[in-house]
Amino acid sequence: DQQVKQNSPSLSVQEGRISILNCDYTNSMFDYFLWYKKYPAEGPTFLISISSIKDKNEDGRFTVFLNKSAKHLSLHIVPSQPGDSAVYFCAARSQTGANNLFFGTGTRLTVIP
Amino acid sequence: EAQVTQNPRYLITVTGKKLTVTCSQNMNHEYMSWYRQDPGLGLRQIYYSMNVEVTDKGDVPEGYKVSRKEKRNFPLILESPSPNQTSLYFCASRWRGRTDTQYFGPGTRLTVL
Numbered sequence: 110d111q112q113v114k115q116n117s118p119s120l121s122v123q124e125g126r127i128s129i130l131n132c133d134y135t136n137s138m139f140d141y142f143l144w145y146k147k148y149p150a151e152g153p154t155f156l157i158s159i160s161s162i163k164d165k166n167e168d169g170r171f172t173v174f175l176n177k178s179a180k181h182l183s184l185h186i187v188p189s190q191p192g193d194s195a196v197y198f199c200a201a202r203s204q205t206g207a208n209n210l211f212f213g214t215g216t217r218l219t220v221i222p
Numbered sequence: 223e224a225q226v227t228q229n230p231r232y233l234i235t236v237t238g239k240k241l242t243v244t245c246s247q248n249m250n251h252e253y254m255s256w257y258r259q260d261p262g263l264g265l266r267q268i269y270y271s272m273n274v275e276v277t278d279k280g281d282v283p284e285g286y287k288v289s290r291k292e293k294r295n296f297p298l299i300l301e302s303p304s305p306n307q308t309s310l311y312f313c314a315s316r317w318r319g320r321t322d323t324q325y326f327g328p329g330t331r332l333t334v335l
Binding site: 111113115141143150151152153154155158198200202208209210212213214215 | 226253255257262263264265266267270272278280281312314321322323324325326327328329
């Protein structure tokens with residue numbers, strides 16, 4: 110059973126516009142959420158994270174929003190750049206299972222120049 | 223340069239022929255883990271290790287073995303590979319307690335015929 114879901118397998122956005130990637134989760138014990146970025150033939154790299162005690166975290170062009178009541182988080186990229194084209198994975202960590210990250214299935218973002 | 227290396231990067235083998243995928247990190251991380259990535263399922267943890275000689279099962283350990291004899295190395299062993307183990311495998315390492323700074327290797331694409 111997939112505890113972290115990314116329902117959009119792909120997203121295309123014009124350069125300079127906002128990219129919004131969504132993620133839903135089912136486990137209310139998740140207390141820490143992360144976004145990873147993956148280029149072809151490379152491993153995922155950490156992008157940004159948020160603790161469940163916050164509802165927003167910002168790092169440059171990247172902002173993650175957390176809505177605990179809806180069990181939903183989103184990653185905003187503003188402005189989008191062609192170099193942002195990659196697969197983005199949402200991940201979550203449980204309070205009780207801190208040794209494991211649960212990953213979503215990924216969203217492929219294409220930023221069109 | 224801080225990195226996680228995996229070998230081989232690509233492997234095609236036949237059912238039942240034992241194989242080992244090596245993983246090595248140069249950051250003196252205590253924690254190492256193996257994931258597999260499959261279409262529609264995201265990344266799932268196979269095994270993890272908190273330190274030398276300390277290993278434990280992740281979500282999908284069946285058919286795999288690991289060992290942690292040295293801090294830097296964490297090989298993944300498939301004693302009798304089967305076609306359902308055809309997948310993209312990632313090794314990862316991090317400091318204990320620092321989920322956000324998990325470093326991933328470049329991946330090993332395994333095909334079992």
